[in-house]
Amino acid sequence: MSGEAAVAANDELRGSLVRLQAERGAELWGLARHLGLTPDEADDAVQETLLRLWSALRDGAAIERPDAWAFRTHYRLCMDRHRWRRRIGAVRERLRAEPRRSSLDLGERLAVWDAVEALPERQRAAVYLRYRADLAYEQIGQVLGIAAPSARSHVSRALDALRVALGEEETR
Amino acid sequence: MSHEDLERRLRSEPSRHDSGYHAVPLPASLVARERTPRVGRLAILLTTVVAGAATAMIVIALLGAPAESPVGQEPVATPLPIASPESGVPSATPSGTGACAGPDLAVTAERWGGAAGSRGTTLSIAPAGAQACRLPAQLEVRMTTVDGGLLISGLSSGPAGGMLPLDAETRYALGVAWSNWCGERPDGAHLELRLRPADAWIAVETPAGSTDPVPPCLGSGEPTSLSLTELEAQPAP
Numbered sequence: 169m170s171g172e173a174a175v176a177a178n179d180e181l182r183g184s185l186v187r188l189q190a191e192r193g194a195e196l197w198g199l200a201r202h203l204g205l206t207p208d209e210a211d212d213a214v215q216e217t218l219l220r221l222w223s224a225l226r227d228g229a230a231i232e233r234p235d236a237w238a239f240r241t242h243y244r245l246c247m248d249r250h251r252w253r254r255r256i257g258a259v260r261e262r263l264r265a266e267p268r269r270s271s272l273d274l275g276e277r278l279a280v281w282d283a284v285e286a287l288p289e290r291q292r293a294a295v296y297l298r299y300r301a302d303l304a305y306e307q308i309g310q311v312l313g314i315a316a317p318s319a320r321s322h323v324s325r326a327l328d329a330l331r332v333a334l335g336e337e338e339t340r
Numbered sequence: 341m342s343h344e345d346l347e348r349r350l351r352s353e354p355s356r357h358d359s360g361y362h363a364v365p366l367p368a369s370l371v372a373r374e375r376t377p378r379v380g381r382l383a384i385l386l387t388t389v390v391a392g393a394a395t396a397m398i399v400i401a402l403l404g405a406p407a408e409s410p411v412g413q414e415p416v417a418t419p420l421p422i423a424s425p426e427s428g429v430p431s432a433t434p435s436g437t438g439a440c441a442g443p444d445l446a447v448t449a450e451r452w453g454g455a456a457g458s459r460g461t462t463l464s465i466a467p468a469g470a471q472a473c474r475l476p477a478q479l480e481v482r483m484t485t486v487d488g489g490l491l492i493s494g495l496s497s498g499p500a501g502g503m504l505p506l507d508a509e510t511r512y513a514l515g516v517a518w519s520n521w522c523g524e525r526p527d528g529a530h531l532e533l534r535l536r537p538a539d540a541w542i543a544v545e546t547p548a549g550s551t552d553p554v555p556p557c558l559g560s561g562e563p564t565s566l567s568l569t570e571l572e573a574q575p576a577p
Contacts, residue, residue: 178369185366194361201357215364223370248453248551280346281355299350300358331341 178226184234185222189214192235195301196242202296203246203289213249217242239301240311243293283333284326291326298323440473440506440535442542447533452550459555460517463533463544464574467506477502480534481516481568482541483553485526491554492518494566504571515569522557522564529553 193214200210221238224231231237284295290312297308308319446468452461465475477498483491496514498504504512516531531553532541546553555564 182366182369189363189366193363194358197361198355198358201360202355207360210361211364214361215366218366219370222366226370279355280349280353281357284350284355285357295350299347300355327343327346330346331343334341334346 181222181225184225185218188221188234188238189218192238192301193218196238198300199239199242199293199296200246202284202292203243205246205249209249213242213245216245233307236303236307236310239297239303239307240313243311280330280334283330286333287326287329291322291329294319294322295326295330437472437474437505439503440475442535442540444468444471444473444506445475445542447542447544449531449544449547451547452553454517454551454555458517458519459551459553460515461531461550461553463514463516463531464511465506465514465533465571466511467508470508472505472507474503475506475512475571476535477504477571479514479568479571480537481514481566482532482534483518483529483566484532486528486530489526491521491523491526491529492564492566494568496568496570498570504573511574512571513569513574514571517567518553518555518564519567520557520562520564521555526554 196214196217197210200213201207205213217238220241221231221234224237225234284292287295293312294308297303297311298305303311305316305320305323308323309316312319312322314322444467446466448464449461450464452459454460463481467473477496478500479496479498480493481496482493485491504510506512529552530546531544533544534541
């Protein structure tokens, strides 16, 4: 490939990544936050995801849905990061510094996404990918590494749990 | 509340985790990324690492620890600030048993993992037999190539000269994190542990299924760093 062609190919790839960042960056970042990463870690994870996608596309990987690929890679990055931090004990410090509202604040109506925070990790991710990232169950399954019916089941169980949690709050 | 109502709320109501995103500009090219340090928070972090490294080097020099020349880059050692008052790190103990030697120890690593620029593992240090011994509170770790070439080394952040009891009831974990390797990418890297400067290195096997321990380059203008926690007492299984 000539120098000019290489530059043009790079610019084209970069342009597609910038568009993906504009369209999906906030949702990738939000997923990281919902999975327990700090804002700084979420920034890093989004950037790492985009750069990995760029590298894969540059190397000729056949990626049909770059956004789905990005969510899948991003989810793994976030989980790796989360597990690694947990192993070395830093999570304890974060929980002390940024206590999670797992119970309801009396006198305050429970926001639906606060109730999502109390769900198990995989249900939390599935709900986010379904209702924030607007992914189909097939894609959610690919992101989480499970079959589409299992992804639908995670969302369904999450909705059941949310209805219970929000129903209890509304009857107070 | 119906499922439809709930789905509508999930699509329309804000989450406190959704605000705060600011798109970080992508580099002009992937090559530029490898050559240009990322700005902002990373620069601040690396500046902190450099400052910490300078302090550590001064301390090492004052204590008379031997220096080694790495193959690729100038390594720095930076303690991770994760030890908490209730972390169970014991203080130095009086003598009563002998100092540990390599054969006294069973050292294993958890699978390497990590993301966003760093790679890490946790070492578990337990007695190899029934014999109790005393473990130096400050250990040295290095990463080497398959040929034994030094990539980077670092000291754990325990008190120099302190000794910790190691017996059937007391064993230790040591967190290891390696960041920003911009040198020639080695074909694999191995972790080795040393108790004292004059001792032999103890090779620690990389578990199957580990992420490649060699971290990506985040900024070639900044040094690579190997960060180690203090030894943290663990309950015996």
